Amino acid sequence: MPDDSVFLALAHPVRRRLLQLLAGGPRTAGDLAEQFDLSRPAVAEHLSVLRRAELVRDVPVGRQRRYHLTAEPLAEVEDWLHPFEHLWRARLRSLADVAEEDT
Amino acid sequence: MPDDSVFLALAHPVRRRLLQLLAGGPRTAGDLAEQFDLSRPAVAEHLSVLRRAELVRDVPVGRQRRYHLTAEPLAEVEDWLHPFEHLWRARLRSLADVAEEDT
DNA sequence: CCGACATGTCAACTGGGCCCGACACGTCAG
């Protein structure tokens, strides 16, 4: 039973969007908050969840705070996902093969 | 904004475990419920979440109900994950390179 | 046809996630 916090972090669309934004490079908290029509505290809380999952790292820069993406924990998701991969790939193939079959 | 329900389904350890169990082959509801120390309704609700995400399919067999895994929606998670993959792989490599750097 | 079984579903309670407004802390400009 791995971390659970990573899967939990990915469960909310805002947090997934945050990760996508940070994939393009570091951003400040205010900059991130402006991307959503949410209050600053709300975004701060989402960032806190991401920080707990160690998916982001924050570095104080003057009176701003710069958030960096740390994608390593996502490897855990991929590891979990991997055993299933051949299942849906096999099924997608067989769907083409047995196109005459019913569901 | 893809389905959201898939990520939500994966957010709970019981549901992830259910998927792993079903990866080994179809199982009945009661059989699945016995794997956890949870009430039947609890497991049924988890199964309902999985069904909503179209990750499982249930087929009545006599007075039992057989659950099958349908892994296709997991492809959505992999698709979302893929753009990040090179990030953590690159970082794991560079961690070895800059081992003398601090965090 | 009747009782036992497998399962789904309902009502009610609880917990926690999500959101906001307000406040506190530290930093920069002058």
Place this chain on the structure above:
DNA sequence: CTGACGTGTCGGGCCCAGTTGACATGTCGG
């Protein structure tokens, strides 16, 4: 030093997921 700005955190309210025990539905055995 003082005031403005960027951020984090706190307190409170709202709502939904999760849990449980009890009940309803449908199926098999005799």
